[in-house]
Amino acid sequence: MSHGPRSGLAAVSSALLAMSRHLEVRDVLKTIVASARELLDAEYAALGVPDDHGGFAQFVVDGVSEEQWKAIGPLPRQHGILAAMLHEARSERLADVRKDPRFEGWPKAHPDLVDFLGLPIRDGDEVIGALFLANKNCARPEGGCGFTEDDEELLGILAQHAAIALTNARLYERSRELTIAEERSRLAHELHDAVSQKLFSLRLTAQAAARLVDRDPSRAKGELQQVAVLAAEAADELRAAVVELRPAALDEDGLVATLRTQIQVLDRAHHARVTFDGHGVKALPASQEEALLRVAQEALHNALRHSGADHVDVILDRRGGGAVLRVTDDGSGFDTRAVRHAGRHLGLVSMRDRASGAGGTLTVESVPGKGTVIEMEVPGG
Numbered sequence: 001m002s003h004g005p006r007s008g009l010a011a012v013s014s015a016l017l018a019m020s021r022h023l024e025v026r027d028v029l030k031t032i033v034a035s036a037r038e039l040l041d042a043e044y045a046a047l048g049v050p051d052d053h054g055g056f057a058q059f060v061v062d063g064v065s066e067e068q069w070k071a072i073g074p075l076p077r078q079h080g081i082l083a084a085m086l087h088e089a090r091s092e093r094l095a096d097v098r099k100d101p102r103f104e105g106w107p108k109a110h111p112d113l114v115d116f117l118g119l120p121i122r123d124g125d126e127v128i129g130a131l132f133l134a135n136k137n138c139a140r141p142e143g144g145c146g147f148t149e150d151d152e153e154l155l156g157i158l159a160q161h162a163a164i165a166l167t168n169a170r171l172y173e174r175s176r177e178l179t180i181a182e183e184r185s186r187l188a189h190e191l192h193d194a195v196s197q198k199l200f201s202l203r204l205t206a207q208a209a210a211r212l213v214d215r216d217p218s219r220a221k222g223e224l225q226q227v228a229v230l231a232a233e234a235a236d237e238l239r240a241a242v243v244e245l246r247p248a249a250l251d252e253d254g255l256v257a258t259l260r261t262q263i264q265v266l267d268r269a270h271h272a273r274v275t276f277d278g279h280g281v282k283a284l285p286a287s288q289e290e291a292l293l294r295v296a297q298e299a300l301h302n303a304l305r306h307s308g309a310d311h312v313d314v315i316l317d318r319r320g321g322g323a324v325l326r327v328t329d330d331g332s333g334f335d336t337r338a339v340r341h342a343g344r345h346l347g348l349v350s351m352r353d354r355a356s357g358a359g360g361t362l363t364v365e366s367v368p369g370k371g372t373v374i375e376m377e378v379p380g381g
Contacts (some may be wrong), residue, residue, distance in 0.1 A: 027285050027381065028169040029060040029129075032162045036131060037062045039158065040151050043135035044111060047121075049128065049166075050086055054078050064111065071109035080104045081118065085130040091119035093152055095145040097134070115140060117147040121159045123167050131159055172287075198234035202227055255289045255323075256281055256316060259296060263314055270304050272329075278316040281323045288378040291358035292316070292325050298347045299327035299374045307331025307372065322360075322380030330371045336364055351376070 029047055037045035044063040051057040059075045076082060080102045081092055094100055097116035106113075118132030133155070136146030209223035253261070256278040267274040284292075296314060303312045309331030317324050348364060351374070355362035360378035 025169040028165050033060050033062040036158055040133055041137045042133035045133045047129055047131045072107050082130055085118050085120045086127050089120045089127050093117050093145055093147055115145040115147055119159055121163050123163050198230055202230040272304055272309050272312055274312045276314045280318045281316055285381045288358045291354045294354050295351045295376045296325055298351050303329035303331055322378045324377040327374045333366045333368045333370050333372050335368055336366050
């Protein structure tokens with residue numbers, strides 16, 4: 001390696017640590033590609049995860065701008081050199097990929113690739129991806145490839161660890177899908193129990209009002225007022241369930257915008273004043289953003305439904321490379337020691353699980369009669 005064994009080992013170590021730090025498949029793929037390109041000092045790097053229909057389920061590139069990527073067009077198919085790596089499961093090191101007989105061209109906006117190094121990513125006997133680099137940033141030998149045997153060996157080591165990281169990320173996502181399915185089932189039961197009871201009571205109260213309207217208008221008026229109360233409670237139950245079942249698309253709007261929108265809705269829907277302030281938070285790994293959103297939702301639910309708070313303040317702030325979320329209310333508060341002894345209470349166990357699952361920490365400060373502060377910190381990517 002051109003930078004010497006010590007700096008080379010440090011670079012490999014940094015790349016492997018970066019891969020192991022992520023749990024989302026997309027984040028792992030981007031880290032693998034960026035690490036490979038940096039380690040081998042290439043102009044371009046890409047990684048494709050094949051689907052079962054001759055194309056790619058995911059295709060991540062590094063070294064190409066967003067504008068270039070959009071101009072290139074649809075994802076490539078499994079053909080040419082890519083197909084060889086996927087189906088023959090062997091590495092390819094070429095002085096000029098354009099002169100290889102398997103080369104089938106590329107779209108007009110595609111960058112011009114010359115020397116090429118690629119190899120499959122394998123999980124046992126299964127090929128789960130193809131990793132390749134192009135245009136080594138070095139002086140090329142006459143008629144030869146800029147990528148060396150050392151480069152090929154290094155990329156092979158990276159690919160082995162990439163397979164482990166990618167497999168772990170897939171297992172994590174499957175586990176999370178099961179957790180989401182369980183949560184949806186739980187929410188469906190809660191929705192059925194809470195809203196059905198409210199609607200049943202509302203129906204009986206409305207029927208009573210209808211019977212009383214002619215012979216006892218005063219009592220009928222009281223019953224109708226109760227109808228309005230029950231309808232408002234049912235609407236609150238539905239609103240809370242919808243927010244939890246359909247979180248805003250974090251990938252499209254980002255965490256800050258998503259939180260701001262949800263908190264504006266809650267501020268309008270409840271008598272308490274709910275405010276939000278966000279400061280310079282950069283994009284975080286998807287798992288951390290989702291965990292922060294879910295903890296914020298749970299803390300807001302507790303403050304608005306159980307604490308009797310008049311004010312709830314939510315602050316999302318940058319801290320180092322990560323972020324810290326703070327939800328403060330002036331409600332009834334509680335004895336944190338009693339909660340620890342009682343076990344599950346106010347969703348605190350769920351919030352702690354979400355925080356630790358995203359590599360973060362959760363702290364809770366509360367005193368009876370003096371409100372509550374819930375703070376969650378995540379380290380970033």
